[in-house]
Amino acid sequence: MKNTKYSNLVISAIEKRDAQVQKTLRKSLSLESFQDSGYILEGLAEDIQMVNDHIKVDEEVFDEASSDYEKIANKLVEKLNWPNDSIRIIPQGSVSTKTLIRSPDNSKFDIDAVCSVDLSMIEVNEPMDFYEKIGSALATWNAEPKKRCWKVDFQGRRYYIEFTPSTPLDKVPQSNSGQISFTPTNRYRDKALAVVDTPTKQWKTSNPEGFSNWVSDQSARPLLQWLIQKSIRDSYSAESVTPVPEQEVKISDTLRVAIRLLKRHRDMAVRRNFVEPELKPISIIIVTLLTQCYEGLADKGAVYTHPIELLIDLVELMPHMVEFIGDKYWIANPTVEGENFAEKWNENHKLKQTFDIWTGLLLEDLNSIMSANDHVSRRKIIKEVFGCISAQSPTTPTEGGGLAPKQPTKPHVAPPSRGLA
Known part of the structure; x- marks a missing residue:
């Protein structure tokens, strides 16, 4: 114990x-x-x-979400002239923890995503400048500004995407490094990001990938007797996190x-x-x-x-x-x-x-x-x-x-x- x-x-x-x-x-x-x-x-x-x-939620929804993530990334590259390899789209929330459910009345639900951008590869210094640039690139879809994300409602989809601009914590420009709210814990520290908190107009530490890894790692720990026996035989291990995890x-x-x-x-x-x-x-x-x-x-x-x-x-x-x-x-x-x-x-x-x-x-x-x-x-x-x-x-x-x-x-x-x- x-x-x-x-x-x-x-x-x-x-x-x-x-x-x-x-x-x-x-x-x-x-x-x-x-x-x-x-x-x-x-x-x-x-x-x-x-x-x-x-x-x-039907598996086809996640195929649609993968396609929509790609559309958003391509739009950012097209509108902002950012390098392809500077942008990484990371599912977060219920999708990443494999706990997404449909609503009782089949109304639209949200699929959360983080846009992680390496700020050392683009010309952005201030957090609000970064946030607004993302929003301007998403204007095609009439993106709605929220506290830390942009809400993108693709026509004909059963969901909308809440899209959070972020950067790896170690890529925050030095001039702003002293303004970051909160610090990452030692758990999954390497996954930590900085997101834009619009009410304070400052960077705020977040770690959606670390959080989903935490849920996945704990879920993989066997508490059932037959799984414990299986782990002894087969070296039971945690599942890997995929871009849009299968929800089975x-x-x-x-x-x-x-x-x-x-x-x-x-x-x-x-x-x-x-x-x-x-x-x-x-x-x-x-x-x-x-x-x-x-x-x-x-x-x-x-x-x-x-x-x-x-x-x-x-x-x-x-x-x-x-x-x-x-x-x-x-x-x-x-x-x-x-x-x-x-x-x-x-x-x-x-x-x-x-x-x-x-x-x-x-x-x-x-x-x-x-x-x-x-x-x-x-x-x-x-x-x-x-x-x-x-x-x-x-x-x-x-x-x-x-x-x-x-x-x-x-x-x-x-x-x-x-x-x-």
Whole structure:
């Protein structure tokens, strides 16, 4: 067992979780009859894989994205006369971590990309000059300026691209080197970039490639007994990161499946009117907390016989991985020193209250699934909770979107004095 930050957080989270909830969730997994227990586990695994397959994005989307990345790079070369080898397009966010899901109503989703430009090869010094030059080259597509990126909405696509101008951290012009906000951590330091933060008009450290490598490396650590045995035999190793990673993920990759399921559950919580859209937990928080939890379990030597057991632990422990430092909620970016993904929680407490409401609903729904008396009932609940009622593209709230929207029941409403606005 390794005594690490995340293993200590996991130990603390284990102490904080509700013992009664823990007992209830595991009741179906501790039957005296191994045969019956195995049947339940395998049935659950099939159901979870069914949800995972339903919410994944078609592979052709990533072929389109690769083509669009190339179009953008070519446009930058054409409009700005920059050398071909000065530009590198790097997928980031859900695409790079292989956790992208489609929305319950099949609305457009974002695919994030970073444009890493070697500034030593072009004539740019000031961060805003660099940012504006990128925007001018993307004018063909009426790119919309955002805080740190340009939003490019290709006509006829099922997605839009949020395109972030950046440069390798060691390529920032010397005249601006003292203005960089945050510093990279030692983890994946060689992948660190500087992006333009338009509100401050300064460079800010970012590390999307390092972050996706972190998720990939932790996901590859075997916590399932049969994968541990396989790693001993076959020298099990982490997957490599590809330009646009294939999104096929099986339940044995429990970390990524957990991320996908929780993101989908969050989206369904919005659709069912338990959570207001503008207050829903952002994906980076879900990904970070789950990956921290997974790393902590791996560091403390946890071993599981089945993915469902691991999945339940991740769901139960994840809310308790949030740190409280001083008087602030804290979810640290593992690749950028001092960056707090929960920063807005400290400015708007409704965001944290909504996170608590959502995680409470998540545990209640998981309890309903685990308490189902038979496979048919359980699958019906799973389909409703995760919005897998129909295999067709949803057109109404009850066609492919799961449970029809409704007003939240009292257990999910925050206290009146601090409730959702």
